Amino acid sequence: MTIDPRSAANIATLRKDAQTKAREWLVKCLEAGINVKIITGTRTWQEQAALNAKGRTTAGPKVTNAPAGYSWHNFGVAWDFVVFDAKGQPQWESPLMEKCGRIAESLDLEWGGHWTGFQDTPHIQLKTGCTLAQARRRVKDGK
Numbered sequence: 001m002t003i004d005p006r007s008a009a010n011i012a013t014l015r016k017d018a019q020t021k022a023r024e025w026l027v028k029c030l031e032a033g034i035n036v037k038i039i040t041g042t043r044t045w046q047e048q049a050a051l052n053a054k055g056r057t058t059a060g061p062k063v064t065n066a067p068a069g070y071s072w073h074n075f076g077v078a079w080d081f082v083v084f085d086a087k088g089q090p091q092w093e094s095p096l097m098e099k100c101g102r103i104a105e106s107l108d109l110e111w112g113g114h115w116t117g118f119q120d121t122p123h124i125q126l127k128t129g130c131t132l133a134q135a136r137r138r139v140k141d142g143k
């Protein structure tokens, strides 16, 4: 199974252990015949801050509620995916999105589609065993 260049580039932004898991997950989805790509990997804190400013202090619609350090994408352990149809159009509402999520869960990953409250269907992350607040503190402490 070959991983498409877009997914490969996003996987490369992840932490090493997350890279391994992301590749494993993607190959399983591809083997199941699903045309899926990883469309977001890690965002630096600076990138997150710029994204968060959209619709607040800079032009455009709001695209996130997370300031820098408030998204698992800022810690190298999360990625977003979307399923594509034969014409190359993203299919955000496809039932295959859930199938990909379930494949992630079968690999002991956390899928955003099963979050209570805000559901984030395209989101997958490592089970970190800590909160974002703890993760932020570790960064602050230089760990």
Ligand SMILES: [Zn+2]
Pocket: 073, 078, 079, 080, 120, 122, 123, 124
């Ligand atoms: Zn995400």
